[in-house]
Amino acid sequence: MNRKFATITGCVLCIAFLLGLATTLTRSMMIGFTDVLPVYILMGIVIVMMLYEAFYDKK
Numbered sequence: 001m002n003r004k005f006a007t008i009t010g011c012v013l014c015i016a017f018l019l020g021l022a023t024t025l026t027r028s029m030m031i032g033f034t035d036v037l038p039v040y041i042l043m044g045i046v047i048v049m050m051l052y053e054a055f056y057d058k059k
Contacts, residue, residue, distance in 0.1 A: 007054050018043045
């Protein structure tokens with residue numbers, strides 16, 4: 001039970017950090033959405049891989 005709680009808490013904090021980092025880039029007046037689009041794509045891939053590793057990759 002503690003392991004599951006720690007995994008969920010860690011994933012939520014990591015996702016919040018990554019999304020905050022990506023949205024901070026879009027707030028700059030000098031950086032447009034098309035400049036940040038690769039960052040959003042990579043963040044999406046990282047989040048999916050992290051969740052897969054944490055919950056679905058049980059051997």
